[in-house]
Amino acid sequence: MSVPSDMEAHLRPLMLKALDGDAAAYRALLEELRRHLRAYFALRLAPALAANGDDLVQETLMAIHTRRLTYDRAQPFTAWLHAIARYKLIDHFRRNKLRMTLPLEEDAAIFATDDSEATTARMDVETVLATIPGKPAELIRQTRLEGASVAEAAARLGMTETAAKVSIHRGLKSLAARFGGKADG
Amino acid sequence: MADDLIDHLAADLAPTPPRTLQRRLFGWAVLGVAVSAVLMIAWLGLRPDLMIAIGTMMFWVKFAFTAIFAALGALAALNLARPGGSMMRQAVGVVTLVALTGAAGIVQMLVMGPGEMRTLVFGGTALLCPFYIVALSVPIYAATVWAMRRAAPTNLPLAGFAAGLFAGGAATWVYAFHCTESGMPFITLWYTTGILAAAVLGAIVGRWALRWR
Incomplete structure (x- = not known):
């Protein structure tokens, strides 16, 4: 984006x-x-x-x-x-x-x-995403921030859609655990 | 799926000139004020001494006070018909207006002395006046909200408040052609009460009347 x-x-x-x-x-x-x-x-x-x-x-x-x-x-x-x-x-x-x-x-x-505010927010997201392993982070970035479908993102990273879904789910869960949000957020 | 929608919307596109929203709101507002004026003349009647009254300063003070109230309400309603709109400036305008007439009212009471206090504040119609104002504001409010429903208000109670403020202000302007009161304290107190009552009712009704279809 x-x-x-x-x-x-x-x-x-x-x-x-x-x-x-x-x-x-x-x-x-x-x-x-x-x-x-x-x-x-x-x-x-x-x-x-x-x-x-x-x-x-x-x-x-x-x-x-x-x-x-x-x-x-x-x-x-x-x-x-x-x-x-x-x-x-x-x-x-x-x-x-x-x-x-x-x-x-x-x-x-x-x-x-406001440029600076948006950039800061974007950097915050990047900082947060950097705390989890690369593949889930990339999947989350593509599907949640850039608007790609799970199938598209999975194809780009050469994995099956099911595996991508599981990976996104685990990634979000570990993010939630780390930053104190709700697990379903 | 959504491609069909985009095709449909693109095919339905008609040019939208600048100020379309202003023109539409203005048209409906004028209609509402006209209905309110007919209602006032048929129900309450013009003041019998109208031709004499237009030669007095107080008639024009009332005229200006209510017209400014209506203009502030109209600007507020226009702002709040747009997504994310606010009415900060108009609120400051209303407070300033009421403070100025309030101060003028106090000066008038001091000049006329305590014997006249009761007449200046309550006149002969203090309790009826806000009621008439709210009643006359109904057609104006309905027309304004009708136009705003096709706009995009995102703060519905506040947008309803602004529509009610405009309706109340314009209804009071209409009512001033009937009302024979001429005390500055009366005008400040009872006209403002009627207008704010219309605005508060407008906020309550607006919460659901302004929901997007």
Whole structure:
């Protein structure tokens, strides 16, 4: 995944063209957003609910479409996008009466526009991932941060999907044990 | 799966000019105010001395006070119709406005002396006034929320509060064409009470009325 300032520089012009009616730019934008949103929701849904991620991605894309008039052209696009994705996530939790285990204010890093803050958050993730063995860490990075599917990540590392799933699960578990989070986070 | 969706959305794309949101909210707000004005004229009636009153300063003070309240509410509602919006500046504006008229009211009471205190503060309609304001704000609130539902408010109670603040302010502007009170303390106290009651009700209703379909 590119760093947020690149995302802003890349996505905002696409959005501005889309608002002027450029369907090709709009399609390119939605495809990019689908990738980013997959990663965004995958990171925030417990594995047991990961199947809802695709629904959330679709609902969010639809909300972006029907509510695009609320994007103020003078403002950062990624901030607008994040606010919508976050609303959809909270709405999903509320509908399913789930308790959030993470303070949501702190997870803005993925779409944040402040370069230094996002870079720091990214470095934190890298630091944390460095504490577990290379293969699980790489799998987690690809599937949870970069939006790849388990099958894609497994193929890239030359392992079976099942083995990759087990490896991701163990990796997350040892991370959870080390940093005191919930095992299902 | 999601490719179909993207095809569908891309095919459905229509140009969205700048200020589309402003125009849409403004259109609905004007409709709401018009309904509220018709309701006021049919139910309460214009003040009988309107033609004389427009020659007095107090009429225009009331006019400006309520118009500024409505404008602050409209800006707040516009901000909060957008994801992640806030109404910090408008809140400061409301506090400043009420502080200024409150100070003017105190000066008026000091100048007129203790004998006039009761009239200045309670006039003849103190208890009815906030009730009428809230009633007249209903069509304006409904129209505003209708427009905001198609926007993207993410803080629903606060967005509802802003819509209620605008509805209350605009309803009071309409009500001022009926109301014959002219005490500065009365205006500050009872108009503000009516507007804030509309805003609080707006926040309560907004929690569910503004949920995204």
